[in-house]
Amino acid sequence: MIDSVINEEYIEHSADKNGYIEKSNRKAFLLDGDKGIFPLLKFQSKGCLKIVDYIRYKSNDTSHIYLIELTDLKNDIKDCIECEALLRDTSTDVRNFVKSLDHDGLKRTQKKLWLETTEEVKGKWMGSIACYERILRIRNENIYPKYHLVIVLKNDTDPKELDLFKTELNNKLSGMTGRIEVLTTGEL
Incomplete structure (x- = not known):
């Protein structure tokens, strides 16, 4: 064809x-x-x-x-994976900081990590x-x-x-x- x-x-x-x-x-x-x-x-x-x-x-x-x-x-993959691992680890300062700014911020941040790659x-x-x-x-x-x-x-x-x-x-x-x-x- x-x-x-x-x-x-x-x-x-x-x-x-x-x-x-x-x-x-x-x-x-x-x-x-x-x-x-x-x-x-x-x-x-x-x-x-x-x-x-x-x-x-x-x-x-x-x-x-x-x-x-x-x-x-x-x-890009490595960055997303590393950031997501930081957000999943309950003892990290990053996770605590994001949650302190906005209760739903953690979930939104995790979603946005992969946004550029998935949109592409x-x-x-x-x-x-x-x-x-x-x-x-x-x-x-x-x-x-x-x-x-x-x-x-x-x-x-x-x-x-x-x-x-x-x-x-x-x-x-x-x-x-x-x-x-x-x-x-x-x-x-």
């Missing part, structure tokens, strides 16, 4: 500060970027939607679409579905695919942080996205 317009590419992260590019042995259709599908879809402007990096489906089965986001959220994921989920639905409309295809979100972190991500990130993301977004797969590049 998409392959008549653009070829699949190996899934790869952006280069790190040393120029190293972590790659997967899997291929998918590049959605984001100048060489991706997005510019061909004629949206009003490049920045009008947040989108994932790649779209993939198995063989000719377009009833299950995998929206693949490659990210290096290691520092939500935006990419919705924007990518809009892109794929436009592809279906352009090609006059009358199918109703199931969408699956896959977030791919770099291989050097701490396994504990990966599990916590997966749990937090699924707890916060499962009603909208269903189960989110969080993997490393090597697990893809």
Whole structure:
């Protein structure tokens, strides 16, 4: 379906500060970027939607679409996890201070810790579905695919942080996205 317009590419992260590019042995259709599908879809402007990096489906089965986001959220995840641990520890000054300011402040603070990350994921989920639905409309295809979100972190991500990130993301977004797969590049 998409392959008549653009070829699949190996899934790869952006280069790190040393120029190293972590790659997967899997291929998918590049959605984001100048060489991706997005510019061909004629949206009003490049920045009008947040989108994932790649779209993939198995063989000719377009009833299950995998929206693949490659990210290096290691520092963001670590910050969220550390702050949340401080707030959960009943003996910390931080927890006591937040509670002294506002009785419900602790709950709101815990929710806001992950807000930026979850909002980014939500935006990419919705924007990518809009892109794929436009592809279906352009090609006059009358199918109703199931969408699956896959977030791919770099291989050097701490396994504990990966599990916590997966749990937090699924707890916060499962009603909208269903189960989110969080993997490393090597697990893809």
